[in-house]
Amino acid sequence: MTAADAAFSRSLGINPMKYCSRCVVPGMSAVPLTFDDKGVCSGCRVSDTKATIDWDKRGRLLRELVDEYRTSSNYDIVIPVSGGKDSYYQTHVATKELGLKALLVTYHGNNYLPEGEYNLQRMREVFDADHIIVRPSVEALKKMNRLGFRIQGDMNWHAHCGIFSAPIQVALRYKVPLIMWGEHGFLDLGGMYSLNDFVEFTAKHRLEHLLRGYDWYDFTDEGLEKLGRPEAKEGLTAKDLLWAKYPSDEEIDSIGVRGIYLGNFVNWDGNSNAELVAAKYDWKASEVPFERTYRLASNLDDMHENGIHDYLKFVKFGYGRATDHSCKDIRSGRMTRDEGIAMVRKYDHVKPRRDLERWLTYVDMSEEEFDRVCDTFRDPRVWRIEDGYWVKDNVWGEPSQYGKAHVA
Numbered sequence: 001m002t003a004a005d006a007a008f009s010r011s012l013g014i015n016p017m018k019y020c021s022r023c024v025v026p027g028m029s030a031v032p033l034t035f036d037d038k039g040v041c042s043g044c045r046v047s048d049t050k051a052t053i054d055w056d057k058r059g060r061l062l063r064e065l066v067d068e069y070r071t072s073s074n075y076d077i078v079i080p081v082s083g084g085k086d087s088y089y090q091t092h093v094a095t096k097e098l099g100l101k102a103l104l105v106t107y108h109g110n111n112y113l114p115e116g117e118y119n120l121q122r123m124r125e126v127f128d129a130d131h132i133i134v135r136p137s138v139e140a141l142k143k144m145n146r147l148g149f150r151i152q153g154d155m156n157w158h159a160h161c162g163i164f165s166a167p168i169q170v171a172l173r174y175k176v177p178l179i180m181w182g183e184h185g186f187l188d189l190g191g192m193y194s195l196n197d198f199v200e201f202t203a204k205h206r207l208e209h210l211l212r213g214y215d216w217y218d219f220t221d222e223g224l225e226k227l228g229r230p231e232a233k234e235g236l237t238a239k240d241l242l243w244a245k246y247p248s249d250e251e252i253d254s255i256g257v258r259g260i261y262l263g264n265f266v267n268w269d270g271n272s273n274a275e276l277v278a279a280k281y282d283w284k285a286s287e288v289p290f291e292r293t294y295r296l297a298s299n300l301d302d303m304h305e306n307g308i309h310d311y312l313k314f315v316k317f318g319y320g321r322a323t324d325h326s327c328k329d330i331r332s333g334r335m336t337r338d339e340g341i342a343m344v345r346k347y348d349h350v351k352p353r354r355d356l357e358r359w360l361t362y363v364d365m366s367e368e369e370f371d372r373v374c375d376t377f378r379d380p381r382v383w384r385i386e387d388g389y390w391v392k393d394n395v396w397g398e399p400s401q402y403g404k405a406h407v408a
């Protein structure tokens with residue numbers, strides 16, 4: 001790290017080499033977080049408050065809230081689902097516990113694992129719910145994979161956009177004002193909000209955090225021209241990205257659409273959700289271990305979420321999903337910090353072979369180009385080059401080398 005980079009980090013209040021003293025999250029995190037005077041991160045502190053909340057009362061608040069949206073002739077609620085453990089849990093609460101008529105909505109990015117596809121297709125059987133699955137053109141998806149990677153180092157940007165656009169489009173089309181999301185990811189991982197804020201979904205959060213400031217129009221030929229990246233053009237027009245379009249304020253206001261998070265109303269725990277839905281609905285975790293994390297019950301809807309997408313997070317920020325999963329499991333008492341560090345050591349740096357080969361074939365790219373583009377996204381506050389190799393400081397207190405640098 002150069003002196004200028006270090007000064008820039010300090011000006012933002014970030015010490016990139018600092019790690020939480022309770023979990024394993026680094027200061028240079030993909031989700032905004034802060035540390036208190038004990039060196040404990042805001043994600044851990046917000047997680048602590050779960051023990052002080054009257055969850056029975058929260059359950060009553062949720063019932064009162066949804067009662068206002070029950071109808072005699074329409075869907076009562078839209079639930080965005082991937083078919084994952086949390087989707088099953090959300091739908092279980094909505095249909096079995098609250099007795100709501102649910103319309104399930106899925107963005108399908110064409111990357112499901114077989115177990116994920118099995119779970120997804122069974123939702124309309126086990127929950128007696130109607131299910132709309134939005135599947136964009138494969139040609140458009142391949143283009144969006146390449147664009148996401150080259151423009152912002154995230155080939156799965158299309159998925160974030162689809163997941164946070166399709167359910168709102170469907171809610172408007174069917175005139176269903178209430179959408180129920182699962183946990184608020186930034187609240188849960190980084191403690192961006194308190195559980196007492198009862199934060200709801202906003203277009204601002206979608207654009208600025210979930211989509212990192214880009215929207216669908218940035219990826220058309222016209223948009224890339226405006227971004228100053230005409231060389232990346234893929235021939236996409238607005239008509240190719242209709243599935244990605246976020247409705248206008250006027251359209252949303254005309255139905256009064258709002259998005260609540262179930263995580264504010266129940267004592268949310270991903271592991272407990274997985275156990276409950278496996279027992280009740282025969283929901284299946286992955287049968288094959290992932291290359292980059294130890295959990296088998298997460299991200300079955302997209303083989304690249306735990307693979308290339310997550311490897312790119314390591315390239316940018318110096319940590320990956322094994323860190324995220326360890327943080328969650330340390331906070332919920334299922335793992336010690338030392339056990340978490342062992343998981344980080346084992347998985348965070350792994351370049352996923354099976355997944356990378358599939359993706360390079362899918363988008364017709366060479367590994368040489370992949371490595372070269374990756375290195376343009378390395379954050380200098382995390383990474384330094386020593387003797388031609390990338391080096392960073394680790395949560396276990398010493399630096400390590402992580403592969404050859406492909407930039408000068």
Ligand SMILES: [Zn+2]
Pocket residue numbers: 020021022023024025040041042043044045
């Ligand atoms: Zn922490």
